[in-house]
Amino acid sequence: MTSHPRTDRRVAIVTGGSRGIGREVAQRLAADGLAVVVGYAGNEKAAQDAVRTIEEAGGTVFPARADVADETEVAALFDLAETTYGGIDVVVHAAGRMPLSPVVDLDLADLDAVYRTNIRGTFVVDQQAARRLRPGGTIVNFSTSILGLAFPGYGAYAASKGAVEALTLILARELRGRDVTVNAVAPGPTATDLFLDGKDEETVARLAAQPPLERLGTPRDIASVVAFLAGPDGRWVNGQVLRANGGIV
Template identity: 65%
Template sequence: MTTPTAPRRVAIVTGGSRGIGRQSAERLAADGLAVIIAYASNDREAQETVAALQAAGGTVTAVRAEVSDEGAAEALFTTAEQTYGGVDVVVHAAGIMRLKPLAEFQVDDFDRLHRVNVRGTFLVNRQAARRVRAGGAVINLSSSVVELALPTYAPYAASKGAVDALTRILSKELRGRDITVNAVAPGPVATDLFLDGKDEATVERLAKMNPLERLGTPGDIAEVVSFLAGPGRWINGQVIRVNGGAI
């Protein structure tokens, strides 16, 4: 007598075509999940990611979706359900960064930052709350800079502080659903988002903030995402700092 095969779990990874999002998508695909990669605009980059994951044996589809658009966020989840039958894991890694001293920060930049980082998290998490299946996990990407309080990061850190609050409260609102909600808060990680606009001396200084004296890698973060998406079922409503001990 054959044992029935468990249905494949399905993950949505926003910001999944680059950096931490891409590495998280690769890790979840390697863990056996079917993966929907959501990306904002770069079709070539998204298709390269899909091709790489498929070549490694993964089941993956890319969907162009602006996470701060209400209709696009809803359509993303609908596509996952229609393509793979449901949603079990949501990794919300889409985000942008703008760095300047507060006195010099432009209102348009502030509004754009919060539209993507806060409104986008709200819209994706709202869909997740409505549609993730029992046994699932929601994992938001926050930042250790909320606690590090580095100069020039105030508006960005404020947007990630909002992510932390949404995460903690949503975990309580999903009581009885067997769905965990956590945030992963990286320190400095060697991604294009982090390295853009920083000179070598600045990068070296930030790398040595932690006792391991190096930048994190997207793979370091993806390991924690994988754990929270799979065996880490007793961790819920937490903001987990993944920063080599910088705080």
């Protein structure tokens, strides 16, 4: 890992930053000039690959492992970001789990796991962000357009993201006077490994045909929305859920 001193740049933490949408967000924010912390749960190789890609493009970045549901580990991640870079301005919470099963068949251990990561994890990360972000800061959580689509098999995942939306809207109001925005991005079907896993070609083609734009979203599409919210042009957007789904709902 390259050593980076304190910086005058804005600083972003991206949880789930080693793969999928989170990785694309980390790359985009680094390209926009932010110093980035790539948060990851356990896949060190993927995190190092993400860091290498950002550094090769000229970005400032380092990886940090933390279980987002563990308040001690998350606090240590924030401590490391502040010690290394001098402060924190943007927190993008992209870490999440997505078990697929009809409600009637879901193993309750899977329910507990998705709630631990998606609900408790969001609460823990947002709590640290609310305590530490500098004025002009931004918190971006992740929901899902499946809340509106109501796809069968997504009951546990959608329920957890409903909690994320509620937390997002309330936290935005609780941070009155802090000059910190809090929003959620709710992607529609997006071509990530997490989304495509277990789906046959027919299912993927059917999902891709649903939006008026007639394609799946890409991680880059979603990263562009996050970059807008994290940048100067997004400062008047606060306490909102942006459904980035190509018009599917």
